[in-house]
Amino acid sequence: MTTNNTTGTQLAGGPVWDWAAGHGPITGALSATTGAFAAATTGAATAMPPGWALAIGAAGALGHTIAGLRARNAGRTVATRAACWLLGAGWTTWAMATTPLSWTALGSLAALGVGIGTATHSTALYEEAREEEALAAAERQVAAELSADHRAIAAEWVDRIQRVCGITVRVLAVEMWPTGTGFSIDAELPPGGATYDRIAKDAPKLSADARLPHGCTATASPGIHQGRVILDVATVNVLAEERTYPTDYGPLSVLTGIPWGYRTNAEEIRTYLREQCALVVGPTGSGKTNMVHVILAGFARATDVLTWVIDLNAGSAGLPWVLPALSGQLTAPDGAPVRPGIDWLAATHEEATVMLDAVLRIARHRKTVYQDLMARANTDLLPVSPQIPQIMLVVDEGAEILTSTDRTLRQLAGKILEVIRIARAMGVRTVLTALGATGSVLGNLMIRREAKVRVALTGGETEGMDLNRMFPGSRGLRVDQAPYKGSGFLSTPETGVGVFKAWRILPDQIRDITAATAHLHPILDAPSAAAAGEAYARRWEADRTAWLHHTTGTGSDTDTAGPQPAARPGLNLSALRAERPEQEPDADADALAARLMAEIDQTFGTTDEPGTPPPPERQEQEEPPAPRRPGLNLSALRGQNEPPQHAPDAGPPWLAQAIDAIESAGAMGLKPSAVAELVGKDRKTVRAALRAAVKRGELVYRDNGPHSVYVHPDHA
Numbered sequence: 001m002t003t004n005n006t007t008g009t010q011l012a013g014g015p016v017w018d019w020a021a022g023h024g025p026i027t028g029a030l031s032a033t034t035g036a037f038a039a040a041t042t043g044a045a046t047a048m049p050p051g052w053a054l055a056i057g058a059a060g061a062l063g064h065t066i067a068g069l070r071a072r073n074a075g076r077t078v079a080t081r082a083a084c085w086l087l088g089a090g091w092t093t094w095a096m097a098t099t100p101l102s103w104t105a106l107g108s109l110a111a112l113g114v115g116i117g118t119a120t121h122s123t124a125l126y127e128e129a130r131e132e133e134a135l136a137a138a139e140r141q142v143a144a145e146l147s148a149d150h151r152a153i154a155a156e157w158v159d160r161i162q163r164v165c166g167i168t169v170r171v172l173a174v175e176m177w178p179t180g181t182g183f184s185i186d187a188e189l190p191p192g193g194a195t196y197d198r199i200a201k202d203a204p205k206l207s208a209d210a211r212l213p214h215g216c217t218a219t220a221s222p223g224i225h226q227g228r229v230i231l232d233v234a235t236v237n238v239l240a241e242e243r244t245y246p247t248d249y250g251p252l253s254v255l256t257g258i259p260w261g262y263r264t265n266a267e268e269i270r271t272y273l274r275e276q277c278a279l280v281v282g283p284t285g286s287g288k289t290n291m292v293h294v295i296l297a298g299f300a301r302a303t304d305v306l307t308w309v310i311d312l313n314a315g316s317a318g319l320p321w322v323l324p325a326l327s328g329q330l331t332a333p334d335g336a337p338v339r340p341g342i343d344w345l346a347a348t349h350e351e352a353t354v355m356l357d358a359v360l361r362i363a364r365h366r367k368t369v370y371q372d373l374m375a376r377a378n379t380d381l382l383p384v385s386p387q388i389p390q391i392m393l394v395v396d397e398g399a400e401i402l403t404s405t406d407r408t409l410r411q412l413a414g415k416i417l418e419v420i421r422i423a424r425a426m427g428v429r430t431v432l433t434a435l436g437a438t439g440s441v442l443g444n445l446m447i448r449r450e451a452k453v454r455v456a457l458t459g460g461e462t463e464g465m466d467l468n469r470m471f472p473g474s475r476g477l478r479v480d481q482a483p484y485k486g487s488g489f490l491s492t493p494e495t496g497v498g499v500f501k502a503w504r505i506l507p508d509q510i511r512d513i514t515a516a517t518a519h520l521h522p523i524l525d526a527p528s529a530a531a532a533g534e535a536y537a538r539r540w541e542a543d544r545t546a547w548l549h550h551t552t553g554t555g556s557d558t559d560t561a562g563p564q565p566a567a568r569p570g571l572n573l574s575a576l577r578a579e580r581p582e583q584e585p586d587a588d589a590d591a592l593a594a595r596l597m598a599e600i601d602q603t604f605g606t607t608d609e610p611g612t613p614p615p616p617e618r619q620e621q622e623e624p625p626a627p628r629r630p631g632l633n634l635s636a637l638r639g640q641n642e643p644p645q646h647a648p649d650a651g652p653p654w655l656a657q658a659i660d661a662i663e664s665a666g667a668m669g670l671k672p673s674a675v676a677e678l679v680g681k682d683r684k685t686v687r688a689a690l691r692a693a694v695k696r697g698e699l700v701y702r703d704n705g706p707h708s709v710y711v712h713p714d715h716a
């Protein structure tokens, strides 16, 4: 039985006719001659006008010419096919006009058939040769583009991949990295369904086979389509050398990624934290503190990120970002004080609790107040921007807080986990650090699920380095691939896991970055500031920053111990703390805060004009006298030059934030209602304070009826 089967497979019961298959030289000639004979006999019998056969032949010749040109057939192939049609049509026309059933007609038709068969055979051979020549030319072009060096590399790696992975690739290009630290190979995988991960999974073996130095890897990734592979081969160990944080402090965005370090090919790696949390693990001495500073540097550069830091280890992770600004050591190019590099620093359980409660209030409040905005933008993710910044909560040794059995720490842990759980869409994400990737850290589902940006700083430490647990699904990671301080493995959902190193960043550079990025920091959006309330507005006030006193160089012991080195900047606050008046329990909160604010500005402010002699009592304490002893400069928080001495009528403490916001609003200024919403006060109180600020020259009132605004003098 014969079965019509378009695939042409041979089924049981006999050979298969493939009606869809094209003609070969013999079947083509047979088809043409039998067709012409049938048309001629039928036409002659029915007295069809012979011109029709010629017209049909001409149409066939035209159709085949167009099809041949489209298929980019050679000119001679196209001409042969057209000629066959025309000859066939010419014979049919002649036979119809005379008689097809004569020996002359039949003999000439047979000769025509043989001619067509021979011509078709020769054009088929010609087309085949042309195709082979085109392939060979492409190969020659690839070879010509590969220089002698590149050809040697290509041959070596084709051979290596063959030996190690058992597949033969065809190298299309070799590109040397501009950094001179390695090269990339673009190769075609063999037919038969080989995928790039056949090579990727054998990367450590390839690295070993190529005798690459420690810290260098051969990493396979997908090419431009699934049949291609890119192999990045690092030949110089950039991880061994120390590289400082790049000095371009230009603006960044959480949406376009924040650089955290560089790969073995010296390319920077960006992390995308709009929706992801991060976990940074590093034992002591691995470079974890340095890494935290690199992370804070990136956030400081982001125009849509406010960084809130919790470090229960005396706030040390955040201090270099806060003290130089608050102690007045830094000034903007125009001489104005600068804002700290981070927006809030909590060093105690109490302050951390206040911060976390504020974050949770913000997340919940944003969910309701920004409903309309999200509906308009047709998104269920809060559109983060400089106007509505993302809050990045960085918790140093936060993973240890999460796993602590201490009752107070457990409360903090609960709040941190709640932030991770509820605040993704509302633009609050966390970066937690940990000393080790212990089971209790990674056993936490919330961390495993939300913290997909992961860093393991090894610094050569092998104890407790469970890389498989940190980077599940990855194979072949070994601590000895990244044995240097500040180096390790970094994985992001976008790039997968790979060896990396953080840039080195020292206090001087942190100060530079704080100064260079102060103008980039966003202001917390008014609804969030209102939800955070006084807890946020008063975060830098005296009672809340008292702990800074212990950290700034001169504790009480050293105060009484005699002379201090003149060059040691810091806040000599312990003595001043003793001078602080007792708080009246029922004092009005604003008045009390204002008094503390005035006190801290007066006592710790950058009140010393260069060359101004210190007050006699301080002079006594500070023999030999320090040339300049900068203190906590709260005017930095207002982003403007304050008079040297804080005037007693400098307004309520929230005024600093209000003036800051008004300055940021530029020439447009802010309406009193917007300021009231921002600082969480009623409009009457706000209006009174703003008017007083106008009288003091700190603001300008632009009267415009219902559109009246307050403008900063710089923009008036």
Ligand SMILES: Nc1ncnc2c1ncn2[C@@H]1O[C@H](COP(=O)(O)OP(=O)(O)OP(=O)(O)O)[C@@H](O)[C@H]1O
Binding pocket: 242, 243, 282, 283, 284, 285, 286, 287, 288, 289, 290, 291, 485, 486, 487, 501, 502, 503, 504, 505
């Ligand atoms: N990216 C880096 N490049 C070069 N050296 C680094 C890098 N990071 C850290 N180091 C070196 O490692 C030392 C320890 O770094 P760091 O203080 O950041 O480690 P740590 O893990 O926080 O240690 P500890 O917890 O003991 O403070 C630094 O003094 C520095 O010499």
